[in-house]
Amino acid sequence: MKRIKLETIVDHSVLIIGSLIMILPVAMLLQMASTPDIETMRNGPGLVFGDQIPANFEKAMFEASGFSGENTGLRMLYNSLILGLGFAIGKIVIGMMAAYAIVYFRLKFATLAFWIIFTTLLLPLEVRILPSYEIVQKLGMLNTYQGLIIPLIASATATFFFRQFFRSVPEELIEAARIDGAGPIKFFVDILVPLSRTMIAAMFIIMFVYGWNQYLWPTMITTDEGMFTLVRGIKQITQTLEGTNLPEYGKSNILQIIAILPPVLIVIFFQSWFVKGLTESDK
Amino acid sequence: MAQVTLNTLRKVYPNGFEAVKPASFTIEKGEFVVLVGPSGCGKSTMLRMIAGLEDITQGDLQIGDRIVNDVDPADRDIAMVFQNYALYPHMTVRKNIGYGLKNRKIAKDVIDQKVTDAANLLNLNDYLDRKPSQLSGGQRQRVAMGRAIVRDPSLFLFDEPLSNLDAKLRNQMRIEIKALQRRLGVTSVYVTHDQVEAMTMADRIIVMNGGEIEQIGTPAQVYHSPASTFVASFMGAPPMNLLDALVAENAAMIGGQTIAQFAGHGPVTLGIRPEDILPDPNGDFEINVTLIEELGAHRILHATWAGQTIMVSVAKDVTAETGTMHVAIKSDALSFFDAQTGRRL
Numbered sequence: 251m252k253r254i255k256l257e258t259i260v261d262h263s264v265l266i267i268g269s270l271i272m273i274l275p276v277a278m279l280l281q282m283a284s285t286p287d288i289e290t291m292r293n294g295p296g297l298v299f300g301d302q303i304p305a306n307f308e309k310a311m312f313e314a315s316g317f318s319g320e321n322t323g324l325r326m327l328y329n330s331l332i333l334g335l336g337f338a339i340g341k342i343v344i345g346m347m348a349a350y351a352i353v354y355f356r357l358k359f360a361t362l363a364f365w366i367i368f369t370t371l372l373l374p375l376e377v378r379i380l381p382s383y384e385i386v387q388k389l390g391m392l393n394t395y396q397g398l399i400i401p402l403i404a405s406a407t408a409t410f411f412f413r414q415f416f417r418s419v420p421e422e423l424i425e426a427a428r429i430d431g432a433g434p435i436k437f438f439v440d441i442l443v444p445l446s447r448t449m450i451a452a453m454f455i456i457m458f459v460y461g462w463n464q465y466l467w468p469t470m471i472t473t474d475e476g477m478f479t480l481v482r483g484i485k486q487i488t489q490t491l492e493g494t495n496l497p498e499y500g501k502s503n504i505l506q507i508i509a510i511l512p513p514v515l516i517v518i519f520f521q522s523w524f525v526k527g528l529t530e531s532d533k
Numbered sequence: 534m535a536q537v538t539l540n541t542l543r544k545v546y547p548n549g550f551e552a553v554k555p556a557s558f559t560i561e562k563g564e565f566v567v568l569v570g571p572s573g574c575g576k577s578t579m580l581r582m583i584a585g586l587e588d589i590t591q592g593d594l595q596i597g598d599r600i601v602n603d604v605d606p607a608d609r610d611i612a613m614v615f616q617n618y619a620l621y622p623h624m625t626v627r628k629n630i631g632y633g634l635k636n637r638k639i640a641k642d643v644i645d646q647k648v649t650d651a652a653n654l655l656n657l658n659d660y661l662d663r664k665p666s667q668l669s670g671g672q673r674q675r676v677a678m679g680r681a682i683v684r685d686p687s688l689f690l691f692d693e694p695l696s697n698l699d700a701k702l703r704n705q706m707r708i709e710i711k712a713l714q715r716r717l718g719v720t721s722v723y724v725t726h727d728q729v730e731a732m733t734m735a736d737r738i739i740v741m742n743g744g745e746i747e748q749i750g751t752p753a754q755v756y757h758s759p760a761s762t763f764v765a766s767f768m769g770a771p772p773m774n775l776l777d778a779l780v781a782e783n784a785a786m787i788g789g790q791t792i793a794q795f796a797g798h799g800p801v802t803l804g805i806r807p808e809d810i811l812p813d814p815n816g817d818f819e820i821n822v823t824l825i826e827e828l829g830a831h832r833i834l835h836a837t838w839a840g841q842t843i844m845v846s847v848a849k850d851v852t853a854e855t856g857t858m859h860v861a862i863k864s865d866a867l868s869f870f871d872a873q874t875g876r877r878l
């Protein structure tokens with residue numbers, strides 16, 4: 251008989267317990283989403299799965315929960331996607347361009363500029379939320395995608411990582427490109443961007459998930475139900491539960507699962523890409 | 534092909550360091566010039582000024598009939614091969630070679646033709662669709678060469694292109710580069726710290742030290758008539774023996790024995806190549822051999838002569854033992870240097 255080492259048992263127990271801690275809440279959500287609301291109301295979360303998922307899914311996606319009739323699940327999913335993508339792409343584009351300017355051009359105060367940008371790491375949106383709100387409001391950007399996305403973009407994380415990355419690109423490569431007649435824009439587009447693709451993928455994962463999961467800022471900036479994101483909208487549903495109506499457990503739980511999915515998919519999709527890029531050993 | 538003229542070209546880095554002291558020379562059309570010197574002597578700086586990658590602090594640089602001080606590297610009609618190849622890692626070999634042409638807005642079919650021709654010349658046909666990471670060091674070096682020749686430049690610049698290769702490949706690539714340059718007839722400036730590369734490849738050698746040009750000459754001139762003790766000891770392996778000698782009554786003497794007739798007075802440095810000291814039972818001079826290095830084709834004897842250490846190179850069929858040995862000296866092969874300045878007398 252093959253002997254099983256104690257180590258293996260411990261390793262696996264830790265992994266199994268860890269996975270259970272992660273999976274059980276999701277399973278609970280699924281269970282509640284699959285049972286009729288009335289039963290959930292009566293018995294609380296249980297172990298028996300019901301057949302309500304398709305019905306609840308349809309309700310969650312296409313049936314509005316607010317007064318305006320605009321915040322269907324589909325609409326909120328769309329808004330969340332815009333926020334996640336807009337935030338991630340905006341952050342990467344601006345971060346790369348800022349880092350490019352700081353690293354490759356002999357700007358007089360490049361280092362100073364970099365450190366000023368860097369200090370914004372100490373000022374995430376939550377810290378400057380009131381002034382940011384005021385600015386967005388005065389610019390008339392309440393309940394707009396711009397208002398949702400732009401203030402979140404203003405911080406240095408991406409600039410910082412791209413700066414570190416660009417500094418590791420060999421000098422000779424830049425010189426070869428200069429001799430090959432690549433001007434600043436060509437060098438950026440033809441060489442720097444392709445070289446940075448693993449970095450871009452990593453940034454995209456982090457930033458998309460960060461943007462997708464935003465709660466406080468969207469709550470402040472969007473009052474129009476048609477602009478609600480999933481993460482913010484689910485809260486709205488749970489709030490309307492109080493009252494004489496039956497709480498819509500099924501719908502809200504399905505929405506929560508839908509809210510988890512895109513970040514998970516993004517991580518899974520980009521991760522393989524990311525690892526491939528890393529092992530190809532470019533540069 | 535172009536003639537290149539440097540007129541008191543000087544480089545001072547922003548931190549105030551003078552990396553290249555005013556240098557003037559002319560490189561003829563089609564000539565292969567090697568810039569050689571120890572690491573840090575300013576060779577790369579000189580080359581990079583010619584390439585336009587480094588600003589010229591002072592002086593004029595003329596390529597062909599243009600002063601190019603303020604011309605962009607891409608517009609100087611040059612090509613450069615770097616030490617670390619500097620290939621674009623995300624592009625295939627084909628794209629790497631063609632990238633410069635693409636930027637010049639040359640028609641795609643013309644680029645394809647030129648890339649194919651260059652690949653033929655360099656035996657790279659089978660690798661055109663690979664990425665640099667899938668190539669060996671020698672192949673990468675060839676791609677870097679391909680990128681240079683595909684542009685038909687009037688000047689090739691090389692910055693230690695072979696120093697990342699192993700010894701065998703280095704010898705092979707050395708010959709390939711030289712042959713290619715002969716075939717294409719393109720004026721070339723080649724930077725290396727390896728004196729063997731310099732001797733074997735150059736039409737003319739420029740020896741640099743501490744930002745200054747020590748000597749410009751053919752390999753034979755540099756080897757046989759070094760302009761300074763620095764050149765004498767830098768070029769040649771083993772290097773030239775440099776001995777303290779005394780000149781009196783028109784004779785240079787070591788240990789009281791006259792070596793050769795020489796006009797002057799006082800101390801001088803006498804240079805003699807290891808192969809110009811000949812073992813000879815009837816020789817006038819006596820050395821004391823302390824160590825014998827076997828190199829196959831020849832042997833290096835380490836010895837002392839009147840209290841100074843010397844090296845003697847002898848053919849493999851010469852019997853040699855440690856201990857006292859009589860030698861003769863080829864008196865026409867001697868070099869004399871000022872004992873203070875080290876300049877040739």
Ligand SMILES: Nc1ncnc2c1ncn2[C@@H]1O[C@H](COP(=O)(O)OP(=O)(O)O)[C@@H](O)[C@H]1O
Nearest residue numbers: 546548550552571572573574575576577578579
């Ligand atoms: N950007 C720079 N700023 C200041 N000093 C430099 C710079 N680049 C090179 N140097 C100095 O100039 C000298 C010559 O450098 P380099 O031309 O690269 O030497 P080589 O190629 O002969 O080894 C070295 O002493 C080096 O430290």
Ligand SMILES: [Mg+2]
Nearest residue numbers: 576577578693
């Ligand atoms: Mg160098």
